[in-house]
Amino acid sequence: xxxxxGASADARRSDVTLPVGRDSCAAWLYRPENVERPPVIVMxxxxxxxxxxxxxxxxxxxxxxxxxxxxxxxxxxxxxTGQPRExxxxxxxxxxxxxxxxxxxxxPGVDTGRVVAWGSSLSGGHVLHAAAHDxxxxxxIAQVPHVSGPHATIAMGARHVTRLGVAAVKDxxxxxxxxxxxxxxxxxxTGTLAVMLDDDGIGILRRxxxxxxxxxxxxxxxxxxxxxxxxxFNSPGLRAHRITAPTxxxxxxxxxxxxxxxxxxxxxxxxxxxFKTYPCGHFDPYVDPHFEGVVADQIAFLNSRVPxxx
Numbered sequence: 658x659x660x661x662x663g664a665s666a667d668a669r670r671s672d673v674t675l676p677v678g679r680d681s682c683a684a685w686l687y688r689p690e691n692v693e694r695p696p697v698i699v700m701x702x703x704x705x706x707x708x709x710x711x712x713x714x715x716x717x718x719x720x721x722x723x724x725x726x727x728x729x730x731x732x733x734x735x736x737x738t739g740q741p742r743e744x745x746x747x748x749x750x751x752x753x754x755x756x757x758x759x760x761x762x763x764x765p766g767v768d769t770g771r772v773v774a775w776g777s778s779l780s781g782g783h784v785l786h787a788a789a790h791d792x793x794x795x796x797x798i799a800q801v802p803h804v805s806g807p808h809a810t811i812a813m814g815a816r817h818v819t820r821l822g823v824a825a826v827k828d829x830x831x832x833x834x835x836x837x838x839x840x841x842x843x844x845x846x847t848g849t850l851a852v853m854l855d856d857d858g859i860g861i862l863r864r865x866x867x868x869x870x871x872x873x874x875x876x877x878x879x880x881x882x883x884x885x886x887x888x889x890f891n892s893p894g895l896r897a898h899r900i901t902a903p904t905x906x907x908x909x910x911x912x913x914x915x916x917x918x919x920x921x922x923x924x925x926x927x928x929x930x931x932f933k934t935y936p937c938g939h940f941d942p943y944v945d946p947h948f949e950g951v952v953a954d955q956i957a958f959l960n961s962r963v964p965x966x967x
Contacts, residue, residue: 668720675729677756683736684729684757685713687720688766696771696795696963697725697761701754703778704803704853705745705843705880707735710865711943715775715952722956723965725767729757734877741838743877745884747891750780754787758794771795771963775955778915778939779803781906782893785923788904789896795963797904798955801915801939804894808919820850821885828882838881844940845878852880853914853939861940894923903962904930907942907951914939931958 668689675682685708689695698719702712708728716726731750732739754774762769773796776784781802788797803809810818821841828839845851846858855861862878863871904927908920917934924932933954935947942951 687726825885
């Protein structure tokens, strides 16, 4: 198998498919060269996002460090199947995580007893939820994780929450009457109806999608609004005390979407945790100048807790 364009010579990437119920999750599988039975890292993106939005940059670094990496898109998103499109369901995404971890544990040629769960933003909460229920994970990395529905909701502000609530009810009404979803953008500029706001929201999205056909991707920057009725009650941090795996939690000091205070509180409840903060906002860890430091800390954590055996 030849390396994918842009891949380093010592890490090979292939396309794989994870069956989940009647649908399937599209995934990349990275395998490092010259490493026998490497640990395997399972990765997925955050709220409404897909793997092509910079997860390949992380995965390549991990593969260069000697780790196998499985990167998947949730059902209804990206290259995965599932109708309607851009339907975000917390329960279905958690099922996708279970399927991906099970797939990793059945892979030939890797150390199936050392599986690491990596998540960011909403998926940072998903991996904490998974670790609280799966005591066999070797380690967890949660980058700017969503840990508390109430904290995240309060941080959004009453006016924005009210507008999103109206949109959510509209979408739920359409669902109950058998019509297509009512969508809201996932990321947008301050003052718009997007779920996650930033003064340069669309600019951030373009940076995450650098190298892609951004204009063709932008119409998929959306979620069915009904998920917003569930997000205030999604608090995976409440079960943090059940997590036995070594856990790295990374927070942005200027993160207005997943507040640092909540992440620090969760880290304190995990028996074996490392908590790090960075002078950045919610989306900054994915891109320069903060990406290099964030991913270096992740690799250092992996080397100390789940080292590659040469």
